[in-house]
Amino acid sequence: MPLRWRTYLPEWMQNSLELLIPGFQIVLIIAGAILLHSMFKRVMKRAGNHYQFPHELTMPVTVVVRWLILLSAVLLVLERLGVSASVLWTAFTGFATVGAVAFFAAWSVLSNLFCAFLIFVVGPFRVGDHIEVLDTAEKLGAVGKVVDINLLYTTLEDSTAPAPGTLLQIPNSLIFQRVVRRWPQGQSLPENKQHTAIQALGESPAAPRPATFP
Structure with missing residues (x-):
């Protein structure tokens, strides 16, 4: 029923819909990722100017969020291209495991970074x-x-x-x-x-x- 409108389209267009619809969805995903990243950069810039955060502090946060948005967009694009959910979940858990190991390995560095953020926010x-x-x-x-x-x-x-x-x-x-x-x-x-x-x-x-x- 929802796809009955296809019968009103030319035959050549009906064959192209199998490619046009996923392609349009991929374009929307990429555009949404770019827009989300741009909005986050603006928010971080305003927060940095308001709270006088140094560039060295806001840059790592921006980079981490950028990679998270990029990874999410890639997973969504692969799903639109027909990659099975089990493969995506296996890849995600693998990345999460590597990230967790790297997090604990660099805990001393990350704790100093987080404390630097608190020093600038709390202002002791x-x-x-x-x-x-x-x-x-x-x-x-x-x-x-x-x-x-x-x-x-x-x-x-x-x-x-x-x-x-x-x-x-x-x-x-x-x-x-x-x-x-x-x-x-x-x-x-x-x-x-x-x-x-x-x-x-x-x-x-x-x-x-x-x-x-x-």
Whole structure:
């Protein structure tokens, strides 16, 4: 019944429908994938501008979503071309297994990336702040000025190093496992947290005592 309208078409067109209909569906799938990817890029761009996300943070998310959309479009196209569902399911489970293994293998890297995203969204500190990363609130830890935050590390200019300019690179995941003491930008760092070693080196050394003999 639903295909009765075909009888009103010319015979040459009826033979072509077996190719035209799947071809039209494939074109729609490709166009939908391109449109979805374009919309997602716009959303990520607006979110990056609004929350001031760095390009290094939004780019991996965009790439992952792009590949997910591409993979979904390929599976739908193969289904329209007549590939059986069992073959598609086997291929999907195989890709999912490989992806799961790769995910656990790169968990430390991915955890740092996710923590970098949380740092930019939640804002426990910003570039220009002074922070101290502590094991506990009673023990001293790494202290310095935040000079950079990337996908893997938070970089501090060490405030207790013997010379200024010494950098500390702390994994982002470690930031969320430790107590963080913060001095916002514009607030001076306490003197006991600054370059005490430099001050000690700046003092003139005591003259050696002459040797005495009985």
